[in-house]
Amino acid sequence: MSDFSANIVETLLEIVIVLLIFSALAGFGTYLERKILGFFQKRIGPNYVGPYGLLQVLADGIKLFTKEDIIPQNAIKPIFIIAPSIAAITAFIAMAPIPFFPEFELFGYTIRPIIADINVGILFVLAVGSCGIYAPLLGGLSSGNKWSLLGGARAALQFLSFEVITFLSLLAPLMLVGSLSLIDINSYQQGGMLDWLIFKQPLAFGLFIVAAYVELNRTPFDLLEHEAELTAGFASEYSGLKWGMFFIGEYANMFATAFILSLI
Structure with a gap:
């Protein structure tokens, strides 16, 4: 594989990883926020779906994908x-x-996480x-x-x-x-x-x-x-x-x- 092709593949992989990780973190961020707000207001927050309510993020995602889209x-x-x-x-x-x-090596190949x-x-x-x-x-x-x-x-x-x-x-x-x-x-x-x-x-x-x-x-x-x-x-x-x-x-x-x- 040429350097140009390798750079394209690396860039595409980086884009997919960033999209997947930060989409997941966005969902987990809503869980943390609801837990912290619940603590401030003397409530429990999400606690029914999964241990400590951790699967509430997955439940919310399923709901958003299947909920009726009204215009x-x-x-x-x-x-x-x-x-x-x-x-x-x-x-x-x-x-x-x-x-x-920072840059790091993986199987002899230098990865630049940008x-x-x-x-x-x-x-x-x-x-x-x-x-x-x-x-x-x-x-x-x-x-x-x-x-x-x-x-x-x-x-x-x-x-x-x-x-x-x-x-x-x-x-x-x-x-x-x-x-x-x-x-x-x-x-x-x-x-x-x-x-x-x-x-x-x-x-x-x-x-x-x-x-x-x-x-x-x-x-x-x-x-x-x-x-x-x-x-x-x-x-x-x-x-x-x-x-x-x-x-x-x-x-x-x-x-x-x-x-x-x-x-x-």
């Missing part, structure tokens, strides 16, 4: 169908330039992640539901506002490193704890993590689907697998952001 009569159907795909696709594409592990080593890695992640705004926005606008419309409008306002903070907070560490490559950013900090960018730019770190919470739609910044006011916000009319794709995208974004945060 509202007044919805703009093509856009209504495409919106959940955008949420999942942008989240997974943003993982392409992230180095998950899908695409591009010299503008962080810019690519931010650009693709920014496209995720179209998922709640288009989902809310196309649903034919006033709560969804309000959720979509909040999405545009919230994401656009904090995208500015995200970009500006990254300028300071990037100016120190002098590169947009995530591998270069990681290598810059290899000298020890005193070289970590969090100690050199603590204010930028604080701003970035707050902006990340907002863009990930996590409490207390969950204005897109604030159940107390908007039922389920932009996702009010979604059910089954389409609803699940929104949340696979949300949790995949959380993992991608966690990797970016730890690298920078």
Whole structure:
């Protein structure tokens, strides 16, 4: 097999592994979140399906795949169908330039656990992640539901506002490193704890993590689907697998952001 063919096979395998692992982690993340929230609220959380409720993730997956897929009569159907795909696709594409592990050898072959080593890695992640705004926005606008419309409008306002903070907070560490490559950013900090960018730019770190919470739609910044006011916000009319794709995208974004945060 030529080097070119080997690189294609390796890249395809890396893509499949990332999709499978982070899709599974997204499901397991919902289990952990429900357990922790149950502990906060003096409840047990999932505990019936399997030991400690661990098989609840599998049960939820089966339910999402088999649940009736309802499209509202007044919805703009093509856009209504495409919106959940955008949420999942942008989240997974943003993982392409992230180095998950150092290089290692397997059966004499060097494995690089990164899908695409591009010299503008962080810019690519931010650009693709920014496209995720179209998922709640288009989902809310196309649903034919006033709560969804309000959720979509909040999405545009919230994401656009904090995208500015995200970009500006990254300028300071990037100016120190002098590169947009995530591998270069990681290598810059290899000298020890005193070289970590969090100690050199603590204010930028604080701003970035707050902006990340907002863009990930996590409490207390969950204005897109604030159940107390908007039922389920932009996702009010979604059910089954389409609803699940929104949340696979949300949790995949959380993992991608966690990797970016730890690298920078």
